Amino acid sequence: FVVRSHFDPVRSRSDGSPAVSDKPNKEKFLRHPRSVRFENLRAEYVNTITATSATTAPSLTQVQSLTETAIYECGNDAGLDALRKLAALCELRIPYDFSNHDNTHTNIIDGSNERLISYIPQLLPQSTREEFLNAVQRMESNEWLSQNPDSVDGLPSLHLNLVSNGEPLFPNEKDIGGEEPKEHEFRLGIQQLHDIVHPFVYNLLLPEAKKMLQKSARSSATSLRVSDVFLRRYGQNICGGNRNGISAHYDVFSRVTAVVALDDVAADGRNGLFTTVLEDDSTGQTSNHKALRRFFPLHAGDGVLHTWDVLHGVDVEPGLNRTSLIVWFDEFPENEEEKEPMVSPWLVKHPDNHNDHSVNHILHFVLGSALSNTNVDDETVMCGMEKRIELFLRSASQRNSFALTRMGSLCEEGALTVNGQILEKKAFDLLEDLRPTAKLPPVLQELCNNHTSSQELAVRFWLEGAISGNPLAQKALADELMLESTQSGNEQLRILAAVLFSLAAQQGDQSASESLCRVVELDVVSRGVETKEAFSNSPVVRVANAAVTTSL
Ligand SMILES: O=C(O)CCC(=O)C(=O)O
Ligand SMILES: [Fe+2]
Known part of the structure; x- marks a missing residue:
């Protein structure tokens, strides 16, 4: 029903190589022929969008409980009300409060995670920024920004690498013979x-990155080095x-990341780089729900540093034009025996990777992802599909949204x-611990009884991911439910799919909005809706309306 994205919320090397397979999933549910009648009716409901904005910053608990209500009270008044509240929360653009955290904040998960954030005012002087932006402009006018699929979302990355894996892309002293004039100009531009x-x-x-790590319980800052330097562009019509x-993602090959703002787009804390603030740190849960974004207020020239375990992403409102400079710092081997490349040693050597009782779900997820993105096959590294699944399972057992x-x-x-059957049994037991079958939404209980086990497990994991607020899980589950509902004619499944597509669409997911329109379309056709009144009374239409009508 949707072409499902296979991208993980992780940033691998910035050479544009995709994090995981970018093959689009088969479309499960064939597009229904568009009905002319529907077009008119849809225009009607799109016009009813009204916006009143929410004022208070929501917590993780609030967002998850509203999402759970929207799913369990599927299509009834309480469910629609939860959808409306979430729609309003999604419209908020809230600044991150550096002062509140004494420039750093530490979330102790199992005693050894870091989650350090540090603000560095006025790092790049104006003259340097201007020189840099002019040089970027020249590269851009030649359409030289990378069009390779971005490792987080698979769309053209619009970045330029200056340093990769510890080495400048083009060392200055190197005399490269036989260059084409364009190649020559490109090289000089990068240099x-x-x-x-x-x-x-x-x-x-x-030195600032090393200083920040001294605050970490696990400081090994002496071996910190510059690994990657790249710039990114955001806006309309950049190289086409x-x-x-x-x-939102984790940088899986960076121990510490620095982002420097080159313009004032983020000055008021409503645009640019964000992290998700989880006010209820005691649970250690994580979510990428849009309402939890907190934008770093950065003036041109300001920088922010964060450790590997800080979830982050970028969002700029349409019409704005942003350039950022990003630096990754990694750790290089301290002694001779370790000269062999090891994937992100701060993850592999983390004590929680060697502790069977660890509940460090961020580490387990990020390490699992890092291993999925590397060919390194080292005896000391947990490798192979099975080990990766074990890591994701451990993380999922702590309700980590991405692992689920x-x-x-x-x-x-x-x-x-x-x-x-060993892994399937483990997965089943884990899911029963999180939410016993008897407590699943009734329509899913029925579904799970009719399914082969791996599909049933998928549905249950996606349900947990969906409730935690993850738009990818919400879409994946909705897609599965649409397939079922077209096969069985079960209308309840279609309404729940509409709720799930709505939950993702509210968070700005374009493909979820398109799928939601198609569910409405299908509903209209299959129920033979003829009048405006019948249209606006349709449960699926009521859901879609609530999702875009914001009120608190
Ligand atoms: O542009 C930015 O501010 C950050 C980009 C980022 O997080 C990344 O490329 O991994
Ligand atoms: Fe990143």
Whole structure:
């Protein structure tokens, strides 16, 4: 029903290589022929959108409980009310409060995570910024920004690498013979950009990153080095493409990340780089729900540093034009025996990776993702599909939103059958602990009884991911339910699918909005709706309306 994205919320190397397979999933549900009548009716309901905005910043608990209500009270008044409240919360653009956290905040999960954030005012002087932006402009006018699929979302990345894996893309001293004039100009452009920021990156940012890590319980800052330096562009019609942001993710190959603002787009804390603030830190849960975004207020030249375990993304309102400079710091091997490349050693060597009782779900998810993105096959590294699934399962057992969603997809792909029934049994027990079958929404209880086990497991993982607020899980589950409902004619499944597509559409997910329109279309056709009144009374239409009508 939707072409499901197979992208994980993780940033792998910025060379544009996709994090995971970018093959589109088969469309499960064939597009229904568009009915002319529907077009008119839809125009009617789109016109009813009204907006009143919410004022208070929501907590994770609030967002999840509203989402749970929308799903369980599917299509009735309480459910519609929850959808309206969530719609209003999604419209908020709330600044991150640096002062509230004494420039850093630490969330202790199992005693050893970091989640350090540090603000560095006025790192790049105005003259440097201007020089840099002019050089970027020249690259852009040649359409030289990378069009490779971005490792987080698979769309053209619109970035330029200056340093990759510890090495400048083009070392200055290297004389490259036989270059085409365009290649030559490109190389000089990259070298110029690199030269402009070099002193700031190595003499100012690197010491700041080391200083920040000294606050960490697990400081191993002495071996910190600059791994990658790249710039990104956001806005309309950049090298023929648009980019309004990047969904929330972890940088899996960066121990510490620095982002420097090159313009004032983020000055009022309503645009640019955000993290998701989880006010209820005691649960250690994580969610990428739009309402939990907190934008870093950064003036041109300001920077922010964060550790590997800080969830972050970018969002800019249409019409704005943003450029950012990003630096990754990683750890290089301290002694000779370790010269072999090891994927993100701060993850592999983390004590929680060697502790069977650890509940560090962020580490387990990020390490599982890092291993999925590397070919390194080291005895000391937990590798192989089975180990990765074990890591995702451990993370999912702590209700980590990304691990739950990833597990749903792995089950759907049949990846849990690798080791007989053992992994499936583990997954089933885990799901029963999170929510016993008897407590599933009734319509899903029926569905799960009719299913083969791997599909049933996928549905249950996606349900948990969906309730935690994850739009990818919400879409994946909705897609599955539409397939079922067209086969069985079960209208309740269609209403729940509409709720789930609505929950993702509210968060700005374009493909979910399109799918929601198609559910409405199908509903109109299959129920033979003839009048405006019958249209606006349709449960699916009421759901779609509530999702875009914001009120508190
Ligand atoms: O542009 C930014 O501010 C950050 C981009 C980012 O998070 C990434 O490329 O991984
Ligand atoms: Fe990132």
